[in-house]
Amino acid sequence: MFLNTEPMKSIKLILVALFAGVLFSSCTQFDDEFGNQISLDELVSGYDLWYVDYHRTTGTGEIPFVSRAFTLSFLNGRMYANNNITDIGVTGNGLGIIVGNYNTRNGYLETNHSIDGTVDFDVIQISPNEIKIRDDFNNVTYYLVGYQRNNFDYDKLFYENIEYFLQEYVAWEKVATIGGAHNAFDSENYLQFTPENLTTFYSSRDPFGTTIESIQWNYVGSYRVFDIDGYNNLKILTLNYDGGDTEEFELSVINDRKIELYHINSGTAYEFMGRGFVQYLKTDNPKPAVRNNNRKRTKIQRDIKIRRDLK
Template sequence: MILDVNHVIDGYDSFDVYQIDSNTIELYNPFIDTSYFLHGYQRATFDYDFVFYDNIHYFLQEYEAWEKVYTSEYGALNEFDNENYLQFLSGGNDSTFRSSQDVNVYNPNNIYWDYTGVYGVGNVHGNDYLKTLTLDYDFFDNEFFELSVINDEVIELYHPNSGTVYEFEGVGYIQYLRESDTTGKVTKHLDKPKVRKQKTPKKDNPRENTRS
């Protein structure tokens, strides 16, 4: 079986389809000699929330900036109280963040970023729906948070060292789709293309190209 795909971002591709077992198929691209293995799940038992949290760093990258909209009245004063905007950059090492102490900036393009550093998202043992977020500030040590999602625009950061809770709202949603005219020709590309890194290591492909 041959599967032809015309993707709005990646364009045209063609695959040979092979059934591996009762819930696994292989999509083989003969033009680049690459196979992709897809495991099927039942809708009723598939854990969409787990997949979302397992890829939450991509969610953080889908806004131009995150604006602090809430700081709890409880909690000790700390250096992070002064940070009002965060940005998580895609591409590169996929772990770069920026922070700003600007206030009331209505256009994220006008934010002055005071600091650029490295961030990391980690797992919480026994809880698949809670993550940790570490921001590496060289000048006053790392900032560690428990990261949870309130909705598709707001995240909550709990700062254990001070007991403070912060909420950040995403501003400047990044639309990754390309625009095209009525003939399907691409008329506009975004300056920031969608970047996703492969998690699994690549292996030599034993599949042989059977197309002439």
């Protein structure tokens, strides 16, 4: 007897289609903090800020705009980033600057950065406010933690990244010397902190009022910033000169453009003002990330000498 199998085939095709649809939708559904299912767009836009937990990054590749960001935000199709520590919490009402746009139409976080171009990320949810974004093409995965602006600790982020703050000005000019005993550092009026070799500094004896483009850098060395137990907003800064000298200071931030260096050995307090703010994401002359050790220095004349104490 002949059996008509067409209806059976149709049923099978419908079931396969339904199964595929359920499977696809299950891969693009996430949970909010109350356990409700939400879409990818609702997930990434549900938090004002995504803190880039840079030290957890895995893989051999890099996406520059993610690596240089302290925070990312995905709101109404626009992508924001806090790339600078200076004025963090103020710039863009805490979101930073607009760096591109994004969409989630195809189940991926599809980003279009103003400089780096397009990158598509797989988004894997770890907890209601924690995700990892993976780019298999560049072999890199970043971990992001979500916060609302009203519960994000901008001050903590600022002080945990003081070394990057010091690098955000082309030079620091001494504007005040208060008390203390005469010492060799009295004659050094300009400092520069760079990410080359992780942390390199330059020092100059040029007179006050020298333009940053014409500073002659007399000394070079490495610097380190250390925490002080019990003090969240006070650090120790050590300058290790290539000539063998070491100077140690208590570093405190007066505001986003002025710091105080208290010279521990002499008891002298120096105030330095930042000159030449480095704004990242310049479309006419893009600079690599502050965390990228290959950032090119500005074209400033250097005449490096071995540091000698004053007679």
